[in-house]
Amino acid sequence: MRTMRLWVSIGLMAVVLAFPVAGWSAQDKSAVGSLSRYDPKQLVFVANRDSNDVAVIDSQTDEIVSRIALGNFANGHMAMLTNDGKKLLVSATGKDRFLIIDLATLTIERTVATGRSPEHFDITSDDRLAYVGNIEDSTVSVIDLQDGKELHRLAGFFEPHGFNVMPDGSKVYVSNFGAHQVGVVSVPRQQLAKRLAVGDAHRFAVRDPGRYLSQIKGIANPTLTMDGKFAYAADGDGGELAVIDTRTDRVVTTFKVGEEPWRAYASPDGRWMLVPNNGDETVSVISTATHKVVTTLKGGREMTGINFVQGGKKAYVISSGDSTVYVYDMQGFRLLNRLKIGTNLALETASTTADGNRIYLASSTDDSVYVIDGATDQVKRIANVGRYPWAVTILGAASPNYCH
Template identity: 25%
Template sequence: MRSLAEAGGRLRAGLSGLALLAALPAGAAEAVVTVQGANAVEILDLDAAKVAARIPVPGSPAGIALSPDRKTAYVTRPDGPGLAILDLDARKVTGTVPLPGGPLGIACNPRSGVVYVADWYGKRLFVLVPRDGTLVPDGEIAVGASPSGIAVTPDGATLLVANREADTVSVVDAASRRETKVIPVGRHPFGLTLDAEAGRAYTANVLSDDVSVIDLASAREIGRVKTGERPYVVALAGGRGFVTDQYTASVTVFDLATLKPVTAIDVGDHPEGIAATRDGSRLYVANWGANTVSVIDALTLGVTKEIEVGDGPRAFGDFLR
């Protein structure tokens, strides 16, 4: 298995870096971006296209999830190792939770507020329950090797987990905390994105340079989409999929109906995290190597702005509010 420092396209301390559709405003007022090299989380004012606040978060912050009310951010710290809890309105860290292994991917149950953290070095998810303004560890869920991206269905009943070293996706029953199905996908799935309305999920397969399309009802892969080199995360907007390609510094665009590539959009070096606004008008891409966030117009498929941020932006997860 590759180390946390080697997991992305670049060697640096910490780990390499799911874009999960959530209850966002029609657009999005802020982006909450982990800047791993700067050991911080930056809050971007998206209207002003600039950094509005920087919150120190030691431990090479990487993954991010937001609480159901969008007021709290949960950030994985692989070099902690552990988790940081941030009050986004107060712009400060309110607590930390130590965790063993390599905390990486993270997701929050939209119904219960339970937080799930993937252990990159293991075959497990950590389960953390909200209590008295903090998170309390409450057991583990066994999954495949090197879990990365996590998604939770809108009803909070089912988890999907991309297992990078196993080349599979785990389907997990949230109530029983048991893996119920294992779906083979491409080589080294990393980011996992859910389209609950369409009954599909998408994994970005880093080593096979493609996206696996999963039918949730039958729990099987039903197609593949070719991408650029080293795809990492998928976002959905306007009937299209958008995939960050780290080695080609691009975003591959494909049609969700035909599963055919549409175009490739040039962005910054080593793009990783990507998320779409709820209305599907814009996408935001964290460029790990360029220290920028690219803004993509989903209609014209062009980059409209580049927002300068701190060193090593990752934003692996749910980061728009």
């Protein structure tokens, strides 16, 4: 999935460079206006990769109220707000930098050098540290968010992709997209403390290296349960899901899901983990109480994410390949709706509002964000958001959100 998207992005960037596109300010109520009058939780931040900016949408009016310039060739991959809502953090993949943006002034406060191609990251709950995966040189940058500097650059990873910091800030779980393992970083010691093997794919590689070593589909993300007691890690090659006990850092069970699972998504009520399997176009539903698959749902092509509304009563599975969002009732595990967003649209990532009522979904090919009402499943388009909108983030999102 990641390799294909890279070529799509490069192709679109070439088109943009060849045929300049007019600015987006005509759609804005305020191109650089202050955000001080807004509740931070009502704002939606959209990282636009090819226009090198972040669009800010007021979820009360669905209007673009500001834009934050990231600089030429920043190619922002992921954005996240600090827990106090005062700073916006962006991985500038194209410039090998990590940006700390002051939302009071809408300016880049600090620019921190990282390893090559920083993409995904997570931060500690006290807003002190960020752990950033530099996917091209397989390192992790530890960044002091208060002083705006890199404290350490940790080695020993293989395409570090997804991050999850424990609620108590004691350790960080790091997935390796280029290996079948999850790394555990000790925060007090600032070092890679453990490597946890996931599934049997590493054993199969010995017998069939052409398949398992030519292009490894490892672990996209380690997903914590809502109580933080376990982490779920899906192995893309083996079609297996590992459950890690976060108290002992041991894999307590591993079981089969579908083919080419992407990653696990936790329901806000803490009851379920949903795993989209792109190899057989299914969605595995796992009980977090028993660590077992309770049912398998029919999904779509190239699923890029899953969001929830109403505290987990409904699940929205994003199928980029079908340009469709599949809506499921999580009480009866039945398909409620197919929301056809468009034709040949690359649907990327989404975030659920803090009240759990609406979903904001990025669509990179038509420079739009689509808003889905969780009560009615009505869809509204916000056009001209930026070139190649990729990641959506909302402070206090009711459904865990992530870039890909």
